Amino acid sequence: MFADLPVKERCFEQREALPGEPRCVVCGRYGEYICDQTDDDICSTECKTILLARVAAKKKPAVRAAKRVDLALGDESICIKDTNFPNIPTLADSRITALRSKLDICVKGEAIPDPIMCFSSCGLPEKLVHNLETAGYCMPTPVQMQVIPASMSNRSLLVSADTGSGKTASFLIPIIAHCSQVRSKQRTDKQGPLAIVLAPTRELCQQVEEQAKVLGKGLPFKTALVVGGDPLAQQIYRIENGIELIIGTPGRLIDLLMKHNVDLSDVSVFVLDEVDCLLQRGFRDQAMQIFQSLSRPQVMMFSATLHSEVEKMANSLTKTVTRISCGNPSRPNKSVKQVVIWVESKKKKQKIFEIMKSKQHFKPPAVVFVSSRVGADLLSEAITVATRLEVVSIHGEKTMNERRESLRRFLTGEVSVVVSTGVLGRGMDLLKVRQVILFDIPNSIDEYTHQVGRASRMGEEGMAVVFVNEEDRRIFQELVPVLKTAGAPIPRELANSRYTVGVSLGSGRKRKLSSRSHL
Numbered sequence: 017m018f019a020d021l022p023v024k025e026r027c028f029e030q031r032e033a034l035p036g037e038p039r040c041v042v043c044g045r046y047g048e049y050i051c052d053q054t055d056d057d058i059c060s061t062e063c064k065t066i067l068l069a070r071v072a073a074k075k076k077p078a079v080r081a082a083k084r085v086d087l088a089l090g091d092e093s094i095c096i097k098d099t100n101f102p103n104i105p106t107l108a109d110s111r112i113t114a115l116r117s118k119l120d121i122c123v124k125g126e127a128i129p130d131p132i133m134c135f136s137s138c139g140l141p142e143k144l145v146h147n148l149e150t151a152g153y154c155m156p157t158p159v160q161m162q163v164i165p166a167s168m169s170n171r172s173l174l175v176s177a178d179t180g181s182g183k184t185a186s187f188l189i190p191i192i193a194h195c196s197q198v199r200s201k202q203r204t205d206k207q208g209p210l211a212i213v214l215a216p217t218r219e220l221c222q223q224v225e226e227q228a229k230v231l232g233k234g235l236p237f238k239t240a241l242v243v244g245g246d247p248l249a250q251q252i253y254r255i256e257n258g259i260e261l262i263i264g265t266p267g268r269l270i271d272l273l274m275k276h277n278v279d280l281s282d283v284s285v286f287v288l289d290e291v292d293c294l295l296q297r298g299f300r301d302q303a304m305q306i307f308q309s310l311s312r313p314q315v316m317m318f319s320a321t322l323h324s325e326v327e328k329m330a331n332s333l334t335k336t337v338t339r340i341s342c343g344n345p346s347r348p349n350k351s352v353k354q355v356v357i358w359v360e361s362k363k364k365k366q367k368i369f370e371i372m373k374s375k376q377h378f379k380p381p382a383v384v385f386v387s388s389r390v391g392a393d394l395l396s397e398a399i400t401v402a403t404r405l406e407v408v409s410i411h412g413e414k415t416m417n418e419r420r421e422s423l424r425r426f427l428t429g430e431v432s433v434v435v436s437t438g439v440l441g442r443g444m445d446l447l448k449v450r451q452v453i454l455f456d457i458p459n460s461i462d463e464y465t466h467q468v469g470r471a472s473r474m475g476e477e478g479m480a481v482v483f484v485n486e487e488d489r490r491i492f493q494e495l496v497p498v499l500k501t502a503g504a505p506i507p508r509e510l511a512n513s514r515y516t517v518g519v520s521l522g523s524g525r526k527r528k529l530s531s532r533s534h535l
């Protein structure tokens with residue numbers, strides 16, 4: 017009676033399994049078919065191909081298929097001995113829930129694969145596991161533990177996790193695994209891109225590409241960086257010569273796709289890094305245009321700050337989205353101490369000079385965030401004159417080469433201070449930076465969270481010095497609760513400001529205003 021129904025080609029076309037029904041050994045969805053060669057349940061042609069490739073590589077599939085045993089959940093047992101997949105014991109369901117809760121991982125969706133405890137436990141290519149070790153990635157971070165297996169079961173994901181928690185590798189690792197698997201099976205010369213990562217700034221794209229190269233070294237995995245400011249012809253030439261991953265800013269990628277015929281038919285993974293920024297006006301239409309030129313890819317979306325409107329938009333991109341959240345998203349990273357200082361605008365320069373001249377308060381290398389391009393140039397010059405420190409500035413009006421050179425000088429320690437607009441505010445992994453100074457507080461609490469987050473990577477302690485005055489009143493209502501939650505002292509002027517009224521300074525709950533209150 018089902019003979020006329022077409023076989024499901026793609027994994028995402030299959031429904032979730034109901035209790036008691038067979039599950040696909042690759043992705044956990046409804047196992048509608050049986051793979052002749054292995055007798056395993058599978059959901060689609062796509063998962064059958066993955067299964068057979070794994071068998072060919074003498075690797076068993078499905079983290080979920082492994083035998084379950086009860087393991088103690090002390091800290092020492094989080095990285096358990098599971099290097100010999102598939103014979104690793106995994107945790108029983110109640111233990112998985114406890115583990116997720118211990119690691120601050122929340123998941124929403126059907127049949128989400130268990131978190132992995134070691135990189136070697138989910139069938140990654142050996143070379144990739146080796147590259148991870150060489151890069152110093154001894155074990156996955158919590159976001160990677162959950163995102164990697166979920167992504168490898170072809171789910172579309174919306175992920176929020178603290179700044180500096182390793183989100184980039186959580187999407188790069190499955191992409192590299194997917195690309196090298198496809199290429200190693202491919203018999204044609206066709207070398208069109210297999211995945212696209214979009215990010216809002218050139219610097220961030222460049223950083224993602226560098227990390228992708230490190231992790232994909234020695235594998236059939238090449239990248240193309242498609243960002244403004246670099247010659248388009250070179251970017252086209254690189255893509256024509258065969259690459260697996262395009263990393264780009266939306267505007268330049270659209271430009272390239274309009275001027276040149278790039279075959280995107282094999283792109284099956286689409287990542288939006290800093291998705292809340294990419295779905296804001298300005299980027300949204302371009303990001304959507306690129307998405308629409310792909311044929312129903314797996315979509316993975318990441319940010320440290322996500323809100324309900326972004327969730328709604330994300331849900332409109334793809335039918336079933338698995339939601340993963342780790343840590344304390346949409347709040348500044350707990351490892352960063354926030355020090356808010358009330359400074360009138362005309363005294364801000366004097367204040368920053370004082371800080372930078374003080375051995376006690378200045379902790380270079382430091383990033384200073386300002387709100388305008390002119391402001392970035394003027395302040396960097398003023399700091400140099402007043403303190404004799406070497407300072408560079410980075411903003412959108414500089415050429416790509418100038419931006420690269422300034423960043424290089426800062427990252428290599430040639431200069432100890434960079435003054436930047438929001439260009440360096442999101443996603444940038446400024447490894448040694450432990451101090452940021454928000455000379456101008458940004459317009460939204462989300463950008464605040466991202467900028468403060470530059471002071472800490474992977475839980476290292478850092479400090480954010482934040483200048484505020486009455487001109488920043490637009491953000492007071494959101495800033496005060498954030499400071500309170502973090503236990504940061506709130507300057508008297510900020511606490512007493514009429515623009516802060518209605519925000520409780522005590523218990524953390526909002527005071528109710530009567531309907532007649534007008535202030």
Ligand SMILES: Nc1ncnc2c1ncn2[C@@H]1O[C@H](COP(=O)(O)OP(=O)(O)OP(=O)(O)O)[C@@H](O)[C@H]1O
Binds near residue numbers: 447469
């Ligand atoms: N498993 C790991 N072990 C050790 N270091 C890691 C691991 N995963 C990532 N890192 C390192 O942690 C740092 C922060 O990672 P990443 O830049 O991906 O954070 P993020 O979550 O994307 O932050 P943001 O929200 O600020 O963009 C990087 O230097 C990265 O190389």
